[in-house]
Amino acid sequence: GGWIQDMVHLIHSEGGDILKADLSLEAVEDAIPFLEGPSPGLETLKNLPSPRCFKSHLPFRLLPRGVQDKQCKVIYVARNPKDVMCSFYDFHRTVQIIHYKGTFQQFYYRFMNSKLGYGCYFSHVKSWWNQRTHPSVFFLKYEDMHKEFKKTVIKMGEFLGQPLTSDKVLDVCAYWDEEAKYNRKEDRVGYWKYHFTIHINEKFEKLYPDKLKDSDLTFDFDL
Numbered sequence: 515g516g517w518i519q520d521m522v523h524l525i526h527s528e529g530g531d532i533l534k535a536d537l538s539l540e541a542v543e544d545a546i547p548f549l550e551g552p553s554p555g556l557e558t559l560k561n562l563p564s565p566r567c568f569k570s571h572l573p574f575r576l577l578p579r580g581v582q583d584k585q586c587k588v589i590y591v592a593r594n595p596k597d598v599m600c601s602f603y604d605f606h607r608t609v610q611i612i613h614y615k616g617t618f619q620q621f622y623y624r625f626m627n628s629k630l631g632y633g634c635y636f637s638h639v640k641s642w643w644n645q646r647t648h649p650s651v652f653f654l655k656y657e658d659m660h661k662e663f664k665k666t667v668i669k670m671g672e673f674l675g676q677p678l679t680s681d682k683v684l685d686v687c688a689y690w691d692e693e694a695k696y697n698r699k700e701d702r703v704g705y706w707k708y709h710f711t712i713h714i715n716e717k718f719e720k721l722y723p724d725k726l727k728d729s730d731l732t733f734d735f736d737l
Contacts, residue, residue: 594735
C-alpha cells in the first residue's frame with residue numbers, strides 16, 4: 515500500500531517528476547488522508563479542493579456512491595493473504611493504541627476466523643475482484659507490481675490520466691530500486707516465511723482453497 519500511495523502522490527502532484535516530488539512520509543500522508551479516519555475528519559475531506567486523493571480499507575459496497583457511479587477512480591491493491599497476515603500482525607504489535615500481546619499463532623486464528631478490523635480478508639478481496647472490470651477500478655496485485663514494476667508505473671499513469679514519458683518511467687523505476695524504504699524485508703513477496711511455522715503453513719494450506727472456492731482469484735506467495 516505504501517508503495518502505491520507514494521506513486522499516486524508522485525504522478526498526481528508532480529506528473530512523475532521524481533526531482534520535484536516530496537515523498538517524505540509526512541508529505542504523502544498529508545496529501546492522501548484516510549477516508550474513514552478520525553483525523554482530519556469527513557467534513558474536512560469534503561472541503562478539500564478537487565481533484566482529491568484518499569486512501570481506504572473499505573470494501574466496495576461501503577465506499578461512497580460516487581465510486582459506483584464512475585465519478586472517481588479507485589486503485590485497489592491486493593496482497594497475498596500470508597503476507598497480509600504477517601504485515602497486519604506487525605502493525606498490531608507496533609501501534610501503541612493496539613499494543614497486541616498475543617502470539618503469531620493466536621493472531622493466525624483471529625485472521626482466519628475474521629476476528630480483526632475490517633472483517634474477513636477473503637470476502638474483502640473478493641468483493642473488489644468482482645469489480646475488476648469496472649471502468650473506474652484498477653485492480654492491482656501486489657505481487658504483480660513486484661514482478662513487473664515498470665509496467666505498473668506505466669499503467670498507473672495511464673489510469674490516472676497522466677501518462678508518463680519513457681524518461682520519467684525510467685527515473686521512477688531507478689528511484690524505487692535504490693531507495694531503502696522500498697526495499698525492506700517486510701515489503702518483499704514471501705515475507706510470511708519470517709513468521710509462519712511449518713505447522714501453521716500446513717493448516718493454512720488446508721483452509722485456503724475453501725476460502726476462495728467460489729472465485730477464480732489466485733495469488734503468488736513467492737517470486
